[in-house]
Amino acid sequence: MTVLTLGADPAMRPDALVARANPVAKLTVALLVSLTLLLTVDVVTAGVALVLEVAVLPWCGLSPRGLLRRGWIVLAGAVPAGLVTTWLGVDSGEVLLALGPVTVTQGSLLAGCAIALRILSVGLPGVVLLATTDPTDLADALAQVARLPHRFVLAALAAMRLFALMGTEWESLGAARRARGIGGDGVVGRTRTAAGQVLALLVLVIRRGTRLAMAMEARGFGAPGTRTWARVSTLRRSDAGVVLGGVVIVTVATVAGMLAGTWHLALT
Numbered sequence: 001m002t003v004l005t006l007g008a009d010p011a012m013r014p015d016a017l018v019a020r021a022n023p024v025a026k027l028t029v030a031l032l033v034s035l036t037l038l039l040t041v042d043v044v045t046a047g048v049a050l051v052l053e054v055a056v057l058p059w060c061g062l063s064p065r066g067l068l069r070r071g072w073i074v075l076a077g078a079v080p081a082g083l084v085t086t087w088l089g090v091d092s093g094e095v096l097l098a099l100g101p102v103t104v105t106q107g108s109l110l111a112g113c114a115i116a117l118r119i120l121s122v123g124l125p126g127v128v129l130l131a132t133t134d135p136t137d138l139a140d141a142l143a144q145v146a147r148l149p150h151r152f153v154l155a156a157l158a159a160m161r162l163f164a165l166m167g168t169e170w171e172s173l174g175a176a177r178r179a180r181g182i183g184g185d186g187v188v189g190r191t192r193t194a195a196g197q198v199l200a201l202l203v204l205v206i207r208r209g210t211r212l213a214m215a216m217e218a219r220g221f222g223a224p225g226t227r228t229w230a231r232v233s234t235l236r237r238s239d240a241g242v243v244l245g246g247v248v249i250v251t252v253a254t255v256a257g258m259l260a261g262t263w264h265l266a267l268t
Contacts, residue, residue, distance in 0.1 A: 016061025018242055019132040023141040025239035026133065029246030030125035036250040037118050041266050043110050045257030046117035052249045053124045060128050070131045074123030082116030125246075135160040140233040150227045158212055162205065169204060173197050 014020060033053075037046055057067070085108065092107030139157040142148045174197060182193070216222065257263030 013061035016132075017059045017238060018056070018128065019061035020238075021242045022145060022233065022235050022239045023129070023133045023138040024145040024233075025235065025242045026125075026129045027138075027141075028243050029249075030129050032243075032246045032250050033125050034122050036254060037122050039266055040254075040257060040263050041111070041114050041118060042257050042260075042262035042264065043114040043117060044260040044262045045253045046114055046121050048256040049249055049253035050117055050121040050124070052252060053121060056245065056249075057128075060132060062128060062131055066131060067127065071123065071127035074120060074127060078116040078119035078123070081119055082112040084112075085115045086112030135164075136231075137233070140229055140231050143227075144229060144233040145235060151222055154216065154221050158209075158216065162208060162212070166201070166205065170197070170201055173200055173204075 018026065033049060037049060062070075086104055087102055087108070089108035089111040091103055091105040094106050095103055097104040135157055138160075139153045142156070143150050143153040177193070177197065182196075254263065
């Protein structure tokens with residue numbers, strides 16, 4: 001089973017500009033892109049942002065194969081969302097396809113493309129952030145640079161570590177069930193088996209999270225007062241360049257949408 005995992009990719013170049021940037025800088029770029037594209041739903045702004053993001057991928061140090069392995073879930077969400085919007089969106093303009101009560105018009109097609117492109121352009125920076133950032137480095141940056149409470153940071157770090165193990169646990173549960181002869185044939189049987197395995201995984205995750213929380217409390221992770229950190233996390237000049245690159249991406253995309261006349265505030 002393929003899952004969206006965290007941590008460094010074996011095929012990744014750790015010396016790339018974005019890969020070695022401070023996690024807070026990469027998180028800032030992801031938030032900038034997300035907030036900008038959430039303000040509008042148009043194909044030009046989202047399309048230009050996606051093109052610029054793809055253009056800077058060589059500086060991220062992530063191979064195309066690694067990007068696909070990590071970001072397939074974003075693609076899997078963008079394509080159905082675009083298709084549903086195309087088929088069921090508000091009709092406007094010339095009718096391109098009519099199948100009974102369902103019609104595809106120029107307006108619904110553009111809306112579907114805009115939704116798909118926006119999901120891809122919002123998701124891509126997040127995929128790069130997760131793929132090029134070690135969870136411990138992210139926690140150090142959030143606590144020391146972003147000044148977030150250490151209880152929240154350490155809890156988030158533990159959750160990310162456990163999240164990365166869910167794929168392995170799922171495979172182990174499946175192997176154990178097959179060894180015991182548990183599982184049905186056909187669509188109904190496989191659905192029932194999957195539902196039971198999901199419940200077992202949920203129980204396992206809750207138990208492991210409870211034991212981890214107790215262990216962390218016993219070791220003083222929740223103690224009040226000033227906390228020390230084993231590794232120092234600071235911002236460098238190159239991090240400012242990464243943030244500036246994100247500002248350029250959202251600015252160019254927004255200006256392109258306005259010049260094309262497709263940009264409009266989604267909240268109105």
